[in-house]
Amino acid sequence: MLVNRKLILAHFWFAFAVFGVALTLGAWQMFIRSPIGTWLSNPELYYRSLTAHGTVMGYVFPTLVAMGFGYAISESALEQRLVGVRWAWTGFWLIVIGSIMAVIPIALGRASVLYTFYPPLIGNLFYYLGVVLVVVGSWIWVALMSINLRVWRKAHPGAAVPLAMYANVAGSYLWAWTAVGAALELLLQIIPVAAGLKNTIDAGLARIFFSWTLHAIVYFWLMPTYIAYYTIVPRAIGGRVYSDSMARISFILFLVVAMPIGIHHTFADPQVGAGFKFIHSAFTALVALPTLLTVFTICASVEIAARLRGGRGVFGWIRALPWDNPMMLALAFSFVMLGFGGAGGLINMSYQLDASIHNTQWITGHFHLIFGGAIVIMYFAIAYDLWPHLTGRELIDVRLIRTQLWLWFVGMIVTTFPWHWVGILGMPRRMAYFDFGDPAIAPQALSVTFSAIGGFILLTSGIMFIVILARGMRAPLAEAGAYRFAVAVHQPTTVPVALNTHALWVALMIALTITNYGYPILNLATTAGTSVPAVYVGAQ
Amino acid sequence: MSTRDLFTFGNPHFTRGVGITAAILIVTAIAGFVVLPFAQPWVQFASVWDAICSAAGVPQRAASVTAPEQAKRLSEVVLTSHTLSRPSQEAIGRGATLAQRCAICHGPTGISRADSPNLAGQYAAVIYKELHDFRSGARSNAVMSPFAVNLTEEEIADLSNYYAYLPRPSAYHPTPQLPKPNIVIYGAPLRGVAPCGACHGSLDNKTGSPWLEGQSEAYMKAQLQAFASGERRNDISQQMRNIARALTPQEIEAAAAYYASQPPDVVKAVD
Incomplete structure (x- = not known):
C-alpha cells in the first residue's frame, strides 16, 4: 500500500540527482590526478571538488535513499498510511535547503575541509549549518519511523512486526545515535570557531567525536542494502x-556492535590510549x-529459489538461478564486492x-568498494524494484538495467583494485597531485591510469541508471500491484519480545558507547592545554 | 511475555544479550589494559594500575626537569582574527609618521629601490609578525633589529596597518614576466615540498605568508638561502626551513626569479 508516492519519489530523485553530480566530480578527480590528466595547477579546486563529493555521497545521498526506502517500507510492510506526512515533507525540505546551504560555500572555495571536517581546518559557518540541517531533517525521519511502528503496534497488539519494518526502525535508531557524535563535534567544537566565538579548537577531541559517527554511519548506509x-x-x-x-538477529547485532568501534579510525592518533x-x-x-x-542466510534463501526452479546437486543449483533477473545480478555483484571489501576491512x-595502509589510497579503495560497490549497487536494485510501484509504469528495458549493473560492478573493480594496490605501495590519500615523472612513483602510473578509467566506467553506469529511471517516468502505464516483501520459510506468527522490539538492543548500544567512548572523551575534555589555533580556509 | 518483562533476568534474551556483551567487554578490557601492556618487554610498569592508566591514555605528568634554554629565540607571535582587525584612520596616520624612518630603505611610498622588500600593500599580518620577530630577536638583521627593538606593540600594529593600507605598485614591471616554474605550482611532493604558490599567492594565500610578486630577486634568494642554512629561524614549526633545505639551488633561483618578474597587481585581493 504505497500512498505517499510523491514523497518517496521526491527523496529518490533528489538523492539520485545529487549522486549524479557527485559521481561526475569523483570521475573528474580520478582523472585530474592520474597520469592521463593535465594538472590544473590549483590544488584548491581539487579539494573543493573532493569536499563536495564527500559531503553529498556521505551525508545527503545515502540518507535520502534510507529515508525514501524507509517511508516505502513503513507504508507497504505495515499496510497503513504514513503518519506525519507533513513532518516527512518538512524533513525532506530541510535536507534540500541544508544541501544547498552546504554546497554554496564549498563551490566558493570557503569550505574546502573535506566531508570529515578535519579540524583545526575551519570553513565557512554555512557549510556546517547546512550539514546540521541535513542531519536534523533525517532525525525527523527517525522519529516518524518510530511513531509509525508504535501506531501499528497499538492496532496489532502482540503481532510480529514485519521484518522489513523491524530492520528499518533498527537502522533509524542506529543513525539517530551515531549522528550524535558528529553533532557534538559540530555544536561544541567547530561551529563556535566558525562563528568567530573562539579561535582555538581541540582537534584531538573533535576527531574522537567524529569517529563516533564515522564508522557506524557506514552501517546506516548498509541498512537499506541488507533490508533489500x-x-x-x-x-x-x-x-x-x-x-x-x-535476519532479526543480524539487524540487532548491527545495532549493538556497529557503534562502539569507531576508534579504529584513529589508530594513528596519539590522544587515545x-x-x-x-x-x-x-x-x-x-x-x-x-x-x-547474512551471507549464510541469503545464500540459503537463494538456494531455495534455485531448488524450486529445479536446481540439483551440491553446487549445480547455482546454474538454475535466474541470472537474467537484475535483482539476482545485483545481489551477486554486491556479495562479491562485500567479500573483497570485508577482507580489506579486516x-x-x-x-x-593498519599501520601499513593507514592514510594510504588503500583506505579510499576500501570504502569505495564497500560503499560505492556493495551498498550502492543494491540502492540501484531497490530503485529498480520500487520504481514501477511508485510511478505506476513499467521499467521495460531489462537488458539496459543488466548492462548498467554489469558496468557498475566492472567499473568498481577496475577503480578500486588498483587503488588498493597503490595504497600498499605507499601512495598517500588526500593528495591533489602526483608527479608520475618521478622515478620513485613512475611504476604506479599504470595502476592509477586503470583506476581513472574505472572512474569513467562508473560515470557511464551512473548516467545510464538515471536515464533508465527517467525513461521509467514516461513508460506506458501498468498497474504493478501491491508492493510485497519476501516471506520466510517459516513465516513467524509470534516473535520473542526481544526480537520484536528494539529497547534492549538500543540500551546495549548506548551502554557500549559509554564504556568504549566515555573515558577517552572525558579525558580529552577535561585535560587543559589540548586546543590548537584554528586554520581558517580561504582566510588571510 | 510483555514488553514490561523485557528487562528482567527471567528473560533469556536479556540475560544472554547482556551477559555475552559484558563478557566480551570484560575479556577485551583485561587483554587491552593488563595483558597487552605487560606483553611489551620494552616498557616497564610499576604496578597493574600503572599499566591500566597507561593503556587508558591518562596523560603522564611531565618530567620535573626544566627544558634546556633555547640557544636562539623563536618566534612568539600569535595571530588571531582580531589582532589587526579594522584599523582606524588615526592608526594608519600614526603608522605613516612612524614609517618616515623606514623610507630610506623601503622607499617613501613603500616601494624599495635597495633590494629591501616592497612593503606597500603587503599583508598587515606579515609586517606585524616580522617586526615582532626583529624586536624579540627571533629574526636579526644589522639594519632592521635596531629599528625594531624600541617599537611598542601599538607602533608595530600602526606600521603594519599603514603599509597594508598603501596601494600596491600596480604598474611596476621590473622584468618580463616568466612562466611559472614547477616548484611554484607543483612543489616537489616526493621531497615533501609544498608548492610556493600554495601559501605565497599564485595558487592560494595562507595567513602570515607574504605575497612575493615583484619583490627583489636578490632579497628572496638570500632569504631562502638563510632559511636553508638555518641562519634565519623565525618560521613557526620550521615550515620554511624544511622547504628551503629540500630545494635545489636551481629551484631557489627559479622561484626567486619567477616571483620577482611578476607584477604585484596579480596578487589576490583581500577582503
Missing part, C-alpha cells in the same frame, strides 16, 4: 527467506558476525596491520 538482501531479493527471484529469526584502541579493534571484529550470518581494523 533479506526482504526484496528472495521475493524477486522466487525464493523464501531461510530464517526470519536469523592503546587499551581503548584494542577494545575498539576487538569489537570491530565482531561486526563481521552479522555480515557472515586489515584496517587490525591494530598492527
Whole structure:
C-alpha cells in the first residue's frame, strides 16, 4: 500500500540527482590526478571538488535513499498510511535547503575541509549549518519511523512486526545515535570557531567525536542494502527467506556492535590510549558476525529459489538461478564486492596491520568498494524494484538495467583494485597531485591510469541508471500491484519480545558507547592545554 | 511475555544479550589494559594500575626537569582574527609618521629601490609578525633589529596597518614576466615540498605568508638561502626551513626569479 508516492519519489530523485553530480566530480578527480590528466595547477579546486563529493555521497545521498526506502517500507510492510506526512515533507525540505546551504560555500572555495571536517581546518559557518540541517531533517525521519511502528503496534497488539519494518526502525535508531557524535563535534567544537566565538579548537577531541559517527554511519548506509538482501531479493527471484529469526538477529547485532568501534579510525592518533584502541579493534571484529550470518542466510534463501526452479546437486543449483533477473545480478555483484571489501576491512581494523595502509589510497579503495560497490549497487536494485510501484509504469528495458549493473560492478573493480594496490605501495590519500615523472612513483602510473578509467566506467553506469529511471517516468502505464516483501520459510506468527522490539538492543548500544567512548572523551575534555589555533580556509 | 518483562533476568534474551556483551567487554578490557601492556618487554610498569592508566591514555605528568634554554629565540607571535582587525584612520596616520624612518630603505611610498622588500600593500599580518620577530630577536638583521627593538606593540600594529593600507605598485614591471616554474605550482611532493604558490599567492594565500610578486630577486634568494642554512629561524614549526633545505639551488633561483618578474597587481585581493 504505497500512498505517499510523491514523497518517496521526491527523496529518490533528489538523492539520485545529487549522486549524479557527485559521481561526475569523483570521475573528474580520478582523472585530474592520474597520469592521463593535465594538472590544473590549483590544488584548491581539487579539494573543493573532493569536499563536495564527500559531503553529498556521505551525508545527503545515502540518507535520502534510507529515508525514501524507509517511508516505502513503513507504508507497504505495515499496510497503513504514513503518519506525519507533513513532518516527512518538512524533513525532506530541510535536507534540500541544508544541501544547498552546504554546497554554496564549498563551490566558493570557503569550505574546502573535506566531508570529515578535519579540524583545526575551519570553513565557512554555512557549510556546517547546512550539514546540521541535513542531519536534523533525517532525525525527523527517525522519529516518524518510530511513531509509525508504535501506531501499528497499538492496532496489532502482540503481532510480529514485519521484518522489513523491524530492520528499518533498527537502522533509524542506529543513525539517530551515531549522528550524535558528529553533532557534538559540530555544536561544541567547530561551529563556535566558525562563528568567530573562539579561535582555538581541540582537534584531538573533535576527531574522537567524529569517529563516533564515522564508522557506524557506514552501517546506516548498509541498512537499506541488507533490508533489500533479506526482504526484496528472495521475493524477486522466487525464493523464501531461510530464517526470519536469523535476519532479526543480524539487524540487532548491527545495532549493538556497529557503534562502539569507531576508534579504529584513529589508530594513528596519539590522544587515545592503546587499551581503548584494542577494545575498539576487538569489537570491530565482531561486526563481521552479522555480515557472515547474512551471507549464510541469503545464500540459503537463494538456494531455495534455485531448488524450486529445479536446481540439483551440491553446487549445480547455482546454474538454475535466474541470472537474467537484475535483482539476482545485483545481489551477486554486491556479495562479491562485500567479500573483497570485508577482507580489506579486516586489515584496517587490525591494530598492527593498519599501520601499513593507514592514510594510504588503500583506505579510499576500501570504502569505495564497500560503499560505492556493495551498498550502492543494491540502492540501484531497490530503485529498480520500487520504481514501477511508485510511478505506476513499467521499467521495460531489462537488458539496459543488466548492462548498467554489469558496468557498475566492472567499473568498481577496475577503480578500486588498483587503488588498493597503490595504497600498499605507499601512495598517500588526500593528495591533489602526483608527479608520475618521478622515478620513485613512475611504476604506479599504470595502476592509477586503470583506476581513472574505472572512474569513467562508473560515470557511464551512473548516467545510464538515471536515464533508465527517467525513461521509467514516461513508460506506458501498468498497474504493478501491491508492493510485497519476501516471506520466510517459516513465516513467524509470534516473535520473542526481544526480537520484536528494539529497547534492549538500543540500551546495549548506548551502554557500549559509554564504556568504549566515555573515558577517552572525558579525558580529552577535561585535560587543559589540548586546543590548537584554528586554520581558517580561504582566510588571510 | 510483555514488553514490561523485557528487562528482567527471567528473560533469556536479556540475560544472554547482556551477559555475552559484558563478557566480551570484560575479556577485551583485561587483554587491552593488563595483558597487552605487560606483553611489551620494552616498557616497564610499576604496578597493574600503572599499566591500566597507561593503556587508558591518562596523560603522564611531565618530567620535573626544566627544558634546556633555547640557544636562539623563536618566534612568539600569535595571530588571531582580531589582532589587526579594522584599523582606524588615526592608526594608519600614526603608522605613516612612524614609517618616515623606514623610507630610506623601503622607499617613501613603500616601494624599495635597495633590494629591501616592497612593503606597500603587503599583508598587515606579515609586517606585524616580522617586526615582532626583529624586536624579540627571533629574526636579526644589522639594519632592521635596531629599528625594531624600541617599537611598542601599538607602533608595530600602526606600521603594519599603514603599509597594508598603501596601494600596491600596480604598474611596476621590473622584468618580463616568466612562466611559472614547477616548484611554484607543483612543489616537489616526493621531497615533501609544498608548492610556493600554495601559501605565497599564485595558487592560494595562507595567513602570515607574504605575497612575493615583484619583490627583489636578490632579497628572496638570500632569504631562502638563510632559511636553508638555518641562519634565519623565525618560521613557526620550521615550515620554511624544511622547504628551503629540500630545494635545489636551481629551484631557489627559479622561484626567486619567477616571483620577482611578476607584477604585484596579480596578487589576490583581500577582503
